[in-house]
Amino acid sequence: xxxKINRLVIVGGGTAGxxxxxxxxxxxxxxxxxxxxxxxxxxxxxxxxxSTIGVGEGTWPSxxxxxxxxxxxxxxxxxxxxxxxxxxxxxxxxTTGQNDSYAHPFTVPQSYAxxxxxxxWQPLRDQVKFAxxxxxxxxxxxxxxxxxxxxxxxxxxxxxxxxxxxxxxxAEFLRKHCVEKLGVKHVKANVVDxxxxxxxxxxxxxxxxxGDICGDLFIDCSxxxxxxxxxxxxxxxxxxxxxxxxxxxxxxxxxxARPDDPIQSCTLSTAQTAGWIWDIGLPSRRxxxxxxxxxxxxxxxxxxxxxxxxEASAGKQAAQxxxxxxxQFDPGHRAEFWYRNCVAIGMSAGFxxxxxxxxxxxxxxxxxMIAEQLPxxxxxxxxxxxxxxxxxxxxxDRIIDxxxxxxxxxxxxxxxxxxxxxxxxxxxxxxxxxxxxRHQSPWHRDTGHVDELFPSASFQxxxxxxxxxxxxxxxxxxxxxxAGEKAGKLFQENIKRTQQLQGSLPTNRELINKIHRYGFxxx
Amino acid sequence: xSNYVILNSxxxxxxxxxxxxxxxxxxxxxxxxxxxxEFRNIQxxxxxFFSKDGDTGQFYPIALFGLANNENLFLSDSGWDATYIPxxxxxxxxxxxYQAAPGEGDNDTKPVVSIDIDNPRLSETExxxxxxxxxxxxxxxxxxxxxxxxxxSGHEHNKGFIQALLDNDLLEPFTLEIKLNDGSNNxxxxxxxxxxxxxxxxxxxxxEGLNRQGYLQAxxxxxxxxARIRTLIDKxxxxxx
Numbered sequence: 043x044x045x046k047i048n049r050l051v052i053v054g055g056g057t058a059g060x061x062x063x064x065x066x067x068x069x070x071x072x073x074x075x076x077x078x079x080x081x082x083x084x085x086x087x088x089x090x091x092x093s094t095i096g097v098g099e100g101t102w103p104s105x106x107x108x109x110x111x112x113x114x115x116x117x118x119x120x121x122x123x124x125x126x127x128x129x130x131x132x133x134x135x136x137t138t139g140q141n142d143s144y145a146h147p148f149t150v151p152q153s154y155a156x157x158x159x160x161x162x163w164q165p166l167r168d169q170v171k172f173a174x175x176x177x178x179x180x181x182x183x184x185x186x187x188x189x190x191x192x193x194x195x196x197x198x199x200x201x202x203x204x205x206x207x208x209x210x211x212x213a214e215f216l217r218k219h220c221v222e223k224l225g226v227k228h229v230k231a232n233v234v235d236x237x238x239x240x241x242x243x244x245x246x247x248x249x250x251x252x253g254d255i256c257g258d259l260f261i262d263c264s265x266x267x268x269x270x271x272x273x274x275x276x277x278x279x280x281x282x283x284x285x286x287x288x289x290x291x292x293x294x295x296x297x298x299a300r301p302d303d304p305i306q307s308c309t310l311s312t313a314q315t316a317g318w319i320w321d322i323g324l325p326s327r328r329x330x331x332x333x334x335x336x337x338x339x340x341x342x343x344x345x346x347x348x349x350x351x352x353e354a355s356a357g358k359q360a361a362q363x364x365x366x367x368x369x370q371f372d373p374g375h376r377a378e379f380w381y382r383n384c385v386a387i388g389m390s391a392g393f394x395x396x397x398x399x400x401x402x403x404x405x406x407x408x409x410x411m412i413a414e415q416l417p418x419x420x421x422x423x424x425x426x427x428x429x430x431x432x433x434x435x436x437x438x439d440r441i442i443d444x445x446x447x448x449x450x451x452x453x454x455x456x457x458x459x460x461x462x463x464x465x466x467x468x469x470x471x472x473x474x475x476x477x478x479x480r481h482q483s484p485w486h487r488d489t490g491h492v493d494e495l496f497p498s499a500s501f502q503x504x505x506x507x508x509x510x511x512x513x514x515x516x517x518x519x520x521x522x523x524x525a526g527e528k529a530g531k532l533f534q535e536n537i538k539r540t541q542q543l544q545g546s547l548p549t550n551r552e553l554i555n556k557i558h559r560y561g562f563x564x565x
Numbered sequence: 566x567s568n569y570v571i572l573n574s575x576x577x578x579x580x581x582x583x584x585x586x587x588x589x590x591x592x593x594x595x596x597x598x599x600x601x602x603e604f605r606n607i608q609x610x611x612x613x614f615f616s617k618d619g620d621t622g623q624f625y626p627i628a629l630f631g632l633a634n635n636e637n638l639f640l641s642d643s644g645w646d647a648t649y650i651p652x653x654x655x656x657x658x659x660x661x662x663y664q665a666a667p668g669e670g671d672n673d674t675k676p677v678v679s680i681d682i683d684n685p686r687l688s689e690t691e692x693x694x695x696x697x698x699x700x701x702x703x704x705x706x707x708x709x710x711x712x713x714x715x716x717x718s719g720h721e722h723n724k725g726f727i728q729a730l731l732d733n734d735l736l737e738p739f740t741l742e743i744k745l746n747d748g749s750n751n752x753x754x755x756x757x758x759x760x761x762x763x764x765x766x767x768x769x770x771x772x773e774g775l776n777r778q779g780y781l782q783a784x785x786x787x788x789x790x791x792a793r794i795r796t797l798i799d800k801x802x803x804x805x806x
Binding site (some may be wrong): 191192193194490556559560561562 | 617618619620621622623624731736738739757
């Protein structure tokens, strides 16, 4: 039980596998010569026969620090992954379905650390949208503007951003970096058997062409099949379909009419009769897909809705040429993620739906926790895994809360939307939060953890974007005495900052062309 | 706005260039691009820093003349008060332009001398003539052309110099806090300087490489030029009194 944990084996080579490999190898130096039996080794086993799903094309701003820590040049990343800037999400049709829209930007409201602007926006709610009043980012979306300039150093910004990217190219880009720069060993083979030790730990995986690969810790990145955690250990899958109904996606790639067409600054999310359509702009193409509830919609009608969206936004020809790929999933996650010496990351751990792009950020957080808390030996591994499971069960619950929030404030009349608003489909923690938010706006102490996935600002953006009303404070608060004046100043500052950014930022297309030509400076 | 056309001995036969210095001629600039081969002269008058081209994000070295936009502390009623004036200031109203030259390689363009016909320095009654009898270039123009050629090779030299600095992490952003005699605090922002800690860590081979290419001398002259920041502050303080 005092065996050192220095041989890690990752099974699966999609984005989850290579991202995990990169995050862990960026922290723990791999013994590149391989001549030290005690040296740290990281092997990634990838099936040459299984292609990756590759629809995870939106990231959070966290991806910037993840890439930087891995020693990746942001310029290389843009050039090789068809990457573009994502500054948030624009939701259309979610509230009434009649030309309504609101945005969830990545930049938190002005002075968010010490001033809550939400109560001060309430009296202005009919004059200005919440996000536009408190943050200079959303007005940039209309102009398809970039979050920075070519002279801004790599990973730095004027307004916060994550990425849109080509998932297939991203996995290949990470593979190259992991193997060439970080010393990750890449084995192309199919796993045909799993060998246990006398305690029930996984001792080795047997491959068809490369023999046995022994390890101290196995990371299951094999996708929804969950080869190790699911098939081998039979850790049960917990469906969350009672809360979130989407279980089918129709994905298409759509060409721009002209190669220099503008690239959107955010993910476009447009509500449909029984789901929503994502629209992600890469420099080379758009990724457009319809995710819906098969209990509320037929594939034919869902396809028709998707094609009609494509036709309206990209033309008849694009709609006719669209190759639609169908992906089915059960929204939910494993009952636990780390069992004995095996931990699942990515689709093998679970998947809810593409809304708010929570898939890649969970990979980043899972791998980062493993990198930080890598157990020194087998004896303490069970302590780490217990904490890991507690933390990530909490996180999945919060993701479900936050995603569900998008559905329960709607006034839409279709069955799907009415069923979403049914009390029995709302997790208790969320229902309690919403009851509280009727009297107090989301604020820092709402959330229980320092590394909370969604900051209270995100809840503010969704609630007030969808027209939610919070009553004024029941008591006269000292903290609010000067806040009114300060809020007025912040609203004015925001207008100034917005105009300044609109006047100085290039379009996404212009900046991405410049990245390809000149690159970003590191300083 | 500038309006450059290719210089032509018949079209510009009567053109003269005023060589006086002053804000009226566009000399009220805060800084100008410079090149390592003139650093020795520059550092005797002005601090040398590095700036980014707003359009490309690429670094280039600059000579600093002022602490605020459009401020050149070396300008006075009697002209430009310094023993050396940077080439990129002296070059006006000329510029190296590039003309399509199919079949001549180098992306099929060749450098040609262009002149800014809207430049306030141009005159037909005073200044240095461009052409003398038979359309031959005047000594003034010959000197200007030689300067343009030096600038042309200077751009190439800058690329190598900057790349060497970046490859060795020798640039760092800096902010200079300046307190003037009137008590006001001023910040000099947006420029970059030599990272002296990184420079001191450089080892034999790298130093030898930098030395052989002439970059090491340029680096040390850049550092020596910081003594000229005092000159700027003194000039600024004099303006306040």
